[in-house]
Amino acid sequence: MAHSDSNHLLPPRQSAYRRSCLTETAGLLIYNDIIRTVDQGHLVATALLDLSCASDTVDRVTLLSILSQRFSVTDQALA
Secondary structure, eight states: OHHHHHTTOSOTTOOTTSTTOOHHHHHHHHHHHHHHHHHTTOOOOOOOOOOTTGGGGSOHHHHHHHHHHTTOOOHHHHO
16 A cells, blocks of 8 residues: 555545545545536436456456466465
8 A cells, every 4th residue: 555655556536445435435426526517517427337246257267377477476476
């Protein structure tokens, strides 16, 4: 976290991986954006995508190969 914070690696409005930022925080930010947009007389379109099991769709052998070959992950980290 210290590395991410000091190098500004996370977008300002990202809630995940930050202290005191929960899914409720992200939901409130989106809700606020929708309300402000509607109040200005604009339409709002929303698309929702559930990625809670996205990691289940990744082929383990392919992932390990990419980590090893492209990113030089080896030994215990790869295990």
